[in-house]
Amino acid sequence: MSSLSRPLLAWVTIAALAALGFWWAGHRREPAPRPGVTEISWYVLINPLREVYEAQVAEFERRHPEYRVRIVWVPGTEYNVRLKTLAAAHQLPDLFYTGDVWLSYLMPFTRDLSDFARRDAAETGLDTDYFPEIRRAMQLDGKIYILPEHVNVSLLYYNRRMFREANLPEPSAEWTWDDYVRAAQRLTRPGDEHHPAIWGSSRMEGWWGEWLIFVRQAGGKVFTPDGHRCLLDSPAAIAGLRFYLEKSTRYGISAPAGFEPVNGFVNQRVAMVIGGHTNFWTNYNQVTDLDWDVQILPAGPARRAGGELAIAGYSISRESRHPEAAWELVKFLTRPEAIAQVVAHGQLSVRRSVAEAVMRQPGRANPHQLEAAYRQFAYAEPIPHHPHYIEIMLQIVQAEVDRMVIGELTPEEAGRRAAADVNAFLDTFHRAAP
């Protein structure tokens, strides 16, 4: 063999081995579905309902032997990054779990489900069984991109024992900000060397969960209706920011910035929470001596409405090769029996029939006034459907709110700076808004 052909032979061998390695690494390990069986891929973030979903899928496959579901569990911290990366690579799953918070962001690769929904309206109960506020939240420009499974709504959470011990009547559905402050002041107790401080209310820091409620209830808005300008410098928005700040600095009902007790409501060091999340209900009910309940949010100076309503559910990718099959699975996962299982794990139902059945259950777990949570729907609204909402709120606005909370900025300065920065962002990138 000549000295030239030996290296060539070696090169060819190395290249062949590399190709074999790449093929092996990229080769699917799972057995291919049987002929005539359609595989539906489903991305879902890891959450406590895993067993429920797996049982649902097993039941779906039993009832529909023509389908096989491949669930891909993804950690929550990686979920949206992976999803968008897959979209860029045109490798999206057929079905993915998402929420209306992400809808504008995910819309470019989410399938319009309106035709399916119209065709199967009777079967899905979309027109009859879903709460009207939920129907509105699942639409963007009149089109349906998500079929919801559960909903979170901002509420007033309170500790019943602490109210009893302070001889205070429990919060009513007619409460205003003033009532809330007065009660919280009665419930607040300074700490000493033997006892930690008890706060009448928490103040959720680091994101928009609480301060946006106050901005909206004071009559403010984040964006103009066309989404092209930020309105956080309006007097109404500033009034909302001021109330959020003064809970600590003026009324003394919330811990100073940064000193919010960890898990304060669960540890019974905080008597009330504005906003909250239904995800925590199960945890609350595991604390045996935590006697808690919920009420409609106190009304602000402009209106009672302003709390957030956030739905979570299922979307089908625009590139799905099996949209009909994926839609079958979506319908299965959102039928009343399936939603009842999710609600049994401490979530609010998106379907009226399930909600009413739960409220009729004798001896059900807290909250005692579950109907208040459903009444709050009428005073809640989704976050603005803006494709850059999350980035704008967390990356740009929140830093100014943080600076306000620690006393570096007044509410006026925070609102002005936030609006100016957001508008510069929108101007520079010509961000289109829905």
Added chain:
Amino acid sequence: MNRSRGETLWFWLFAGPAVAGLLAFNVWPMLYSLWLSFCRYEVLAPPEFIGLQNYRYLFTHDPAFWPSVRVTLVFTVANLPLAIAGALGFALLLNQPVRGRGFWRAVFFLPSILPQAAFAVVFGYIFQADGGLLNRALALAGIQGAAWTTSPTWALPVLIVVSLWSFGYPMVIFLAALQDVPRELHEAAHIDGADGWARFRHITLPLISPIIFFNVVMGVIGALKVFDLAYAFSVSQAQPMPGGPARATLFYGLNLYQQAFGFFHLGLASAMAWLLFAFIAALTYVNFRAGRRWVHYGD
């Protein structure tokens, strides 16, 4: 075929895969990211050329860019001298002929093999404002502790303190250098009446100056690229947006990551990456120029 041609072929046979890998996975992505830095590219649509708009936005409008530069520079300036001095100090101590020296060397190196995420979680608990270990201890002395991790004033100093625990690698390099310092030079100086400080100042330091220089250069580059500690700290503090509070811990690397993989502004993130690359290259050049004055290579 002549001998020289055969050798060339063998060279490419062995070097070829590495060169191909370098071109495919380093050079090409770098050049592509340079191109992307002049584009609007948000993954779902093809890149769109926008000239210098990304750079202009970063310099004039981006509310997070300059704070992230400031945080990173403050961290670098505060961390580097402390880290170098600490690593050298421990190396000097561990170079002493004490009983169980190997054991102590292992003990002091141990923190460096722990992931930064573990540090962030443990120190997050220690520095927690309400009920954290430090504030409990301060309360025993009648002192009201600060909101260490949730205050924009204290969050960065806390991270600087936490980062100092990873001094093991420069320490080991210093230790190796110290063991290379000829003993006879110390003995001769000692006989001439030089005290310990004089021997350290005039013998040890000049002889290990190339190693100090190496650690400084690597330390500067590492500090400017800090990411994992800041990210783990944000996660341990359950911050919805890494880099808080009020951008107090928004390191440049963290900001870049957020732009690239949080918001998928890959054009903007590429511009940030190239600015960082240019800054590090310039600073390293300055370091090398300045190093000529104080680094002794013994020639």
